[in-house]
Amino acid sequence: MDSDSGKSKKKNKPKQNNGSVNFRWIATISITSFLLSILMSYTSSQALSHVGNIIAFLILFAFIAIGIVFDIIGVAATVSPEKKFHSMAARKVHGAKQAIWIVRNAEKVGSFCNDVVGDISGIISGATSAVIITHLTNDGTDLRSVVLSLVITGCVSSLTIGGKAIGKTLGISRSEDIVFLVGRLLAFFSWKK
Numbered sequence: 001m002d003s004d005s006g007k008s009k010k011k012n013k014p015k016q017n018n019g020s021v022n023f024r025w026i027a028t029i030s031i032t033s034f035l036l037s038i039l040m041s042y043t044s045s046q047a048l049s050h051v052g053n054i055i056a057f058l059i060l061f062a063f064i065a066i067g068i069v070f071d072i073i074g075v076a077a078t079v080s081p082e083k084k085f086h087s088m089a090a091r092k093v094h095g096a097k098q099a100i101w102i103v104r105n106a107e108k109v110g111s112f113c114n115d116v117v118g119d120i121s122g123i124i125s126g127a128t129s130a131v132i133i134t135h136l137t138n139d140g141t142d143l144r145s146v147v148l149s150l151v152i153t154g155c156v157s158s159l160t161i162g163g164k165a166i167g168k169t170l171g172i173s174r175s176e177d178i179v180f181l182v183g184r185l186l187a188f189f190s191w192k193k
Contacts, residue, residue, distance in 0.1 A: 029111060037120045044124050048131050056135065060128045064156065067121030068163040074113030075171030076178035077106045084176055085183070098190075099183030122160060129156045 044063070048056050082103045088096035102109050129152050137145035171178060 025108060029108075029116060032112070033116045033120065036116060037123070040120055040124050041127065044128050045131075048128065053132065053135060056128070056132050060125055060132060060156070061159075063121050063125040063128060064159050064163065067118045067125065067160060068167045070113040070117040070121070071164045072167040072171040072178060073182055074110040074118065075168050076175040076182075077102050077109040077113070079172050080106075080175035080179040085180070088180075095180060095184030095187040097183075098186040099179045102179050102183060102186075118164075125156055125160065129153060 040063075044059065047059055051059070080099075080103050082100060085096050085099040085103065089100060133145075133149045133152055137148055
């Protein structure tokens with residue numbers, strides 16, 4: 001009986017990383033992070049310099065939403081099982097092969113979605129809120145300016161953290177649906193290409 005329980009423990013044991021570091025992936029993700037942060041920062045600063053306060057807030061919410069959506073995708077990719085997508089791929093369902101690719105590359109997909117896009121969105125939303133605060137207060141240092149700064153910063157933080165908390169729950173509970181949706185989007189864009 002002990003030998004049977006030992007065998008079942010070995011079967012259920014997850015695969016572990018052999019400890020090797022993929023320097024090529026690290027270099028790729030670092031360069032991608034650098035380029036994406038420049039692009040997003042430039043886009044944000046250019047957009048904010050030519051718009052009013054309402055559009056500036058919409059841009060801010062868009063960056064927060066991007067971070068939350070990519071966080072959901074990253075979580076879903078890391079927890080989604082692969083089995084369902086194999087039967088879909090056998091039936092030639094559009095997007096199933098891409099969903100399998102996402103699950104098999106969950107570490108890279110999660111790193112890109114959560115660490116690259118998610119973190120950059122957080123940084124840019126912080127910078128965007130600082131620009132909005134400057135526009136609204138005209139560099140004032142009175143009590144109203146301080147309170148407004150604190151309120152906007154608190155709102156951005158709570159929206160980001162609360163949104164990501166909800167997103168993680170959604171990403172775990174609906175992982176297969178989310179991965180399949182992303183797989184279909186990838187299949188659509190690769191077909192258009």
